[in-house]
Amino acid sequence: xxxxxxxxxxxxxxxxxxxxxxxxxxxxxxxxxxxxxxxxxxxxxxxxxxxxxxxxxxxxxxxxxxxxxxxxxxxxxxxxxxxxxxxxxxxxxxxxxxxxxxxxxxxxxxxxxxxxxxxxxxxxxxxxxxxxxxxxxxxxxxxxxxxxxxxxxxxxxxxxxxxxxxxxxxxxxxxxxxxxxxxxxxxxxxxxxxxxxxxxxxxxxxxxxxxxxxxxxxxxxxxxxxxxxxxxxxxxxxxxxxxxxxxxxxxxxxxxxxxxxxxxxxxxxxxxxxxxxxxxxxxxxxxxxxxxxxxxxxxxxxxxxxxxxxxxxxxxxxxxxxxxxxxxxxxxxxxxxxxxxxxxxxxxxxxxxxxxxxxxxxxxxxxxxxxxxxxxxxxxx
Amino acid sequence: xxxxxxxxxxxxxxxxxxxxxxxxxxxxxxxxxxxxxxxxxxxxxxxxxxxxxxxxxxxxxxxxxxxxxxxxxxxxxxxxxxxxxxxxxxxxxxxxxxxxxxxxxxxxxxxxxxxxxxxxxxxxxxxxxxxxxxxxxxxxxxxxxxxxxxxxxxxxxxxxxxxxxxxxxxxxxxxxxxxxxxxxxxxxxxxxxxxxxxxxxxxxxxxx
Numbered sequence: 001x002x003x004x005x006x007x008x009x010x011x012x013x014x015x016x017x018x019x020x021x022x023x024x025x026x027x028x029x030x031x032x033x034x035x036x037x038x039x040x041x042x043x044x045x046x047x048x049x050x051x052x053x054x055x056x057x058x059x060x061x062x063x064x065x066x067x068x069x070x071x072x073x074x075x076x077x078x079x080x081x082x083x084x085x086x087x088x089x090x091x092x093x094x095x096x097x098x099x100x101x102x103x104x105x106x107x108x109x110x111x112x113x114x115x116x117x118x119x120x121x122x123x124x125x126x127x128x129x130x131x132x133x134x135x136x137x138x139x140x141x142x143x144x145x146x147x148x149x150x151x152x153x154x155x156x157x158x159x160x161x162x163x164x165x166x167x168x169x170x171x172x173x174x175x176x177x178x179x180x181x182x183x184x185x186x187x188x189x190x191x192x193x194x195x196x197x198x199x200x201x202x203x204x205x206x207x208x209x210x211x212x213x214x215x216x217x218x219x220x221x222x223x224x225x226x227x228x229x230x231x232x233x234x235x236x237x238x239x240x241x242x243x244x245x246x247x248x249x250x251x252x253x254x255x256x257x258x259x260x261x262x263x264x265x266x267x268x269x270x271x272x273x274x275x276x277x278x279x280x281x282x283x284x285x286x287x288x289x290x291x292x293x294x295x296x297x298x299x300x301x302x303x304x305x306x307x308x309x310x311x312x313x314x315x316x317x318x319x320x321x322x323x324x325x326x327x328x329x330x331x332x333x334x335x336x337x338x339x340x341x342x343x344x345x346x347x348x349x350x351x352x353x354x355x356x357x358x359x360x361x362x363x364x365x366x367x368x369x370x371x372x373x374x375x376x377x378x379x380x381x
Numbered sequence: 382x383x384x385x386x387x388x389x390x391x392x393x394x395x396x397x398x399x400x401x402x403x404x405x406x407x408x409x410x411x412x413x414x415x416x417x418x419x420x421x422x423x424x425x426x427x428x429x430x431x432x433x434x435x436x437x438x439x440x441x442x443x444x445x446x447x448x449x450x451x452x453x454x455x456x457x458x459x460x461x462x463x464x465x466x467x468x469x470x471x472x473x474x475x476x477x478x479x480x481x482x483x484x485x486x487x488x489x490x491x492x493x494x495x496x497x498x499x500x501x502x503x504x505x506x507x508x509x510x511x512x513x514x515x516x517x518x519x520x521x522x523x524x525x526x527x528x529x530x531x532x533x534x535x536x537x538x539x540x541x542x543x544x545x546x547x548x549x550x551x552x553x554x555x556x557x558x559x560x561x562x563x564x565x566x567x568x569x570x571x572x573x574x575x576x577x578x579x580x581x582x583x584x585x586x587x588x589x
Contacts, residue, residue, distance in 0.1 A: 044460060089472070090494075095450060098531045099458045112531060113538035115450075117494035118443055135502060136494040138445055140472040146491055150509070157512040174454055178471060181463035234489035238433060238481040241396060242469050253434065253487060369469070370478025372490050 002156045006218050006225040006381065009076070009211035011069025012321045013062060014308045015051035015204055019069070020325055027307045027322055028354050030334040034189060034202050034309065040173055046180035049189050050171040051204030051309035058111075059091040060120055062168045062207035064127045070164065071128060074211035075223055082211075083132040083160045084125040085151050087144025087167030087313040090115045092174040124166060132160055138313075141273070141368035142234075143167060144208075145316025149232045149374055151212045161217035166209035167314035175203060175312065182242075184277060190337040191310075193274035193303035194281045194345035201275045204309020208317040225381035227324050230265075230361075233257025237371025243279050248287020250373040251365055255291045258363065258375035267292070267299060267377070268359035269332050271323045273367045274303020275310060280367065282344035288365075289347070300357065302350040306336035316366045320376060323364045327380050330358045382558045384581035385412035388548035388571075394479065398466050400448035401547045403476035406440060406524045409551035410480050413520060433485040435517040437510050440473050440492045441503050442524045443541060443573045447532040454531075488516055496539060499523055500576030501563045503552075508560055515556065522551040523577045544572030550581045 012019065015033035016026030026033055033051035042048030063086060076082065091114040101109045113119045117136035125134040133154075137147045144167025151163035169175075179185050179201070186192075187199040218225055235257065237250035244251070251273075259265070272284055289296045304322050305311075311318050326332050331354050338351035361379045391401065391408035414428030430436045453467045469475055473492035481490060489510070495502045503521045510519055526532065526547045536543050548571060554560060564579045571578040 089445075095454050095531070096457065098534065099451070099454045102530065103455075103458050108530075108534050110538075112534040115531065116444060116496070116535050116539065118496040119535075119539060121494075122496050133502075133505075138473055138492045138494050139477075139490070140474045142474075143492075149489075150491070150506075153509050153513040157509060159509065159512075173457060174450075177457050177463045178453060178468040181465045182468040183465075234491075235434065236438075236478065236481040236487050236490045238478075238485055238487045240482065241475050241478045250487065368474050369472055370474030370476070370490070371481060372474050372478070 003158060004215040005152050005155045005212055005229040006215055007210055007227045007229055008213055008218055008223045008225055009070040009074025010321050011066035012208040012318060013066055014206050014318060015053045023322060023325060027304050028331055028333045030307065030336040030352050030354060032190060032307050032336050037171060045176045047185045050202055052171050053205045056093060056170050059168050059170055060114060060123045062170060063120060063124045063166050066207045067124055067128055067164055067166050067209035070209040070211050076211060079129040079131060080162055081132050082130040082162040082164050083151060083154055084121055084130045084134040085147035085163055085165045086121040086124055087137045087147045087316060088117050088120045089138055089313055090117045090120060092172040096173055130164060139368055139372050141312055141315050142366045142372045142374045143313035145366045145374035145376060148316060148320065148376060149234050152229055152232045155212060155214050162213040164209055164211055165317060167317040168207035169312040169314045170205050171203045191276045191306045192337040192339060193276040193306050193335050194342060194349045195338055196340040196342040198276040200277055201310040204311050206308060206311030206314035206318045208314060208321050210317060210320060227327055227381050228379045229376060230379045231258035231262030231377030233375045235373050239371050242369055244283040244367055245371060246283050248283045250371050251284060251287035251367055252290045254373040255363060255365060255375040258377045262377040265361050267361055267363050269326055269362040270299060270301040271319050271364040272301050272303045273365055274305055285345045285347055296347060300332050300350050300355060301347045302333055302335045304333050316374065319364050323362045323378050327359055327362055327378060330356060332357050382584050383413045383416060383553045384584035385409045385551045386578055386581050388546055397470050399452055400446055402446035402448060402524055402526055403470055405547060405549035406476050406522050407480060409549035410520055410522050413551045413553040414484055429485045430518055432517060433487040435488060436486045437488045437516045437519045438477055438480060438486055438490045439503060439506050440477055440522050441495055441499050443495060444528065444532050445473060445494060447526055447528050451529040451531050498576060499573045500580055504560055504563060507554055517556045519554045520551060522549060523574045524549040525572050525574050542569060542572050544574060545570040548574055550574050550577040552581055
């Protein structure tokens with residue numbers, strides 16, 4: 001048995017603010033949200049820029065707000081029998097707070113449990129009153145996409161009717177330091193995916209949640225489907241601990257799985273992982289070329305990290321929401337900050353300006369450390 | 382079906398430093414895939430599957446690599462430069478990627494964090510993968526570190542127990558093999574891994 005998976009609600013928050021209109025005004029306008037970070041002293045770090053949404057709130061509050069919005073849009077009843085699957089690495093701000101307190105002999109601060117990823121899923125399920133299974137996915141930049149793949153499996157196999165999939169990352173010192181030490185951060189204050197002059201990523205605040213459910217469940221409840229999730233796939237490069245396979249082999253494999261499951265349809269748009277790092281973008285380009293073959297140059301591909309920044313564990317679910325809006329609005333978000341093309345990146349990247357296009361099916365792909373890759377196919381309802 | 386329990390240290394894995402998390406995960410999976418020290422398994426010289434795309438790898442841990450996280454955070458608080466190797470190994474993806482590279486696994490990889498029934502979630506995930514993709518082999522690995530002060534504080538808040546010593550437990554399930562039921566949890570010395578350790582011990586015909 002394989003049941004149809006529908007998307008019936010979403011909530012989203014990025015540096016542009018909350019909700020779909022904030023994304024339309026920022027991401028779809030091609031307006032980068034990068035600005036000086038004010039929530040902590042950035043003096044010790046390689047960059048002081050990120051796409052932040054004002055003062056930081058606890059991670060679980062961001063998850064709860066976006067999931068509550070998603071549930072409201074889907075019209076889910078309170079205390080639903082829903083799985084809660086969250087892409088998160090835990091609350092890093094609580095981690096720093098713990099060790100600062102230790103260093104200053106101030107005793108153990110409360111909230112240390114929030115550093116544990118599983119706590120975030122439990123807390124969200126508790127906040128929502130959801131009574132199904134709850135899990136945290138910790139696979140870095142494919143974490144929330146993996147949560148969505150897992151939800152699709154749970155629903156398609158008949159194990160659950162409804163899943164609330166969420167992910168959140170809020171800019172903090174730990175990852176700013178780590179990405180700096182890995183020389184992964186942009187040197188010119190812009191994120192320029194697929195460009196010759198790209199120099200790396202910048203981090204961004206992001207949280208989103210989607211309600212996925214079986215077609216039977218949506219029909220029973222009278223819920224309106226916003227889109228169908230018709231394909232999903234996941235694959236590993238088996239190439240390097242930190243670098244992607246230069247031919248995008250794992251990404252192409254994940255995407256092929258997703259397409260096969262969706263019935264090998266024509267894809268009209270790809271929301272790329274597009275980190276603007278030297279290694280990712282040509283690898284992803286080659287993977288997409290291998291996937292689409294002769295059609296590759298006719299498929300618009302954009303990286304919205306050029307506006308939102310890299311949302312780490314939240315990237316998959318926020319970018320799925322962006323892809324959903326592209327489908328519903330008939331507008332493709334651009335790759336912002338696009339300057340000189342890189343000969344190794346030779347697809348149509350929707351440079352700088354949004355593109356009006358009536359599209360029926362789109363794909364969102366993500367990749368992560370360790371060569372983990374995911375692909376999701378979304379079809380207009 | 383092959384199982385391995387590694388609770389007395391593991392050889393280093395090149396590129397991974399300071400924390401036992403990744404070496405333990407690697408060693409437990411390696412023992413399963415090569416059949417070494419696994420009396421019920423069929424030894425395989427390389428441990429490589431016939432079709433790597435049809436092998437799935439799932440890692441579960443409540444706390445994850447707390448030692449790497451905590452070391453990075455302590456250095457940050459002390460104003461010291463972060464070691465790029467810590468950045469590289471800071472997510473479980475890194476060691477999963479290394480395992481996939483060495484054993485030519487190109488199927489799905491998952492890393493999950495679970496409060497409570499870690500064995501139940503891993504085995505349920507194996508069943509789900511079977512229902513969805515029917516892979517030839519599913520490798521499950523649970524890893525938990527004895528932990529730092531921060532992990533101890535988190536355990537106190539969450540009402541969970543750390544293991545007495547850092548440990549990893551891996552189980553390799555081949556297509557057609559029945560997924561074992563979750564038995565009553567084994568010794569508390571394994572912390573969140575106690576259910577998984579009990580499953581592994583039964584597969585190995587021993588007590589954990």
